[in-house]
Amino acid sequence: MITDQEYFNAMDEMFASDGWNLLIGELKENARNINSVEATKDVDDLFFRKGQLNSLSFILNLESTMDHSRKESSNENL
Numbered sequence: 001m002i003t004d005q006e007y008f009n010a011m012d013e014m015f016a017s018d019g020w021n022l023l024i025g026e027l028k029e030n031a032r033n034i035n036s037v038e039a040t041k042d043v044d045d046l047f048f049r050k051g052q053l054n055s056l057s058f059i060l061n062l063e064s065t066m067d068h069s070r071k072e073s074s075n076e077n078l
Contacts (some may be wrong), residue, residue, distance in 0.1 A: 004073050011066045024060065031056045 002010075014020050033039075034053055040046045 008066065010069050010072075011062075015063050015066075027056050027060055031060065 031053060034056070035051050037046075040049060
């Protein structure tokens with residue numbers, strides 16, 4: 001079983017990688033294109049785009065979510 005500290009260290013390692021930074025850059029660009037209502041064809045496409053944006057948001061906010069989780073974890077250990 002992995003400890004919280006090992007988990008956070010592994011995530012930090014990932015966030016510091018060139019690959020992570022490239023991925024985040026591409027996802028930000030994709031989010032701008034997906035978020036365009038002008039390109040939406042119909043209601044089904046609108047909901048599809050909404051799902052895509054939800055998934056992108058999870059990944060794009062992962063680093064700040066981990067920071068928040070780390071702070072909560074350290075406060076619990078006090």
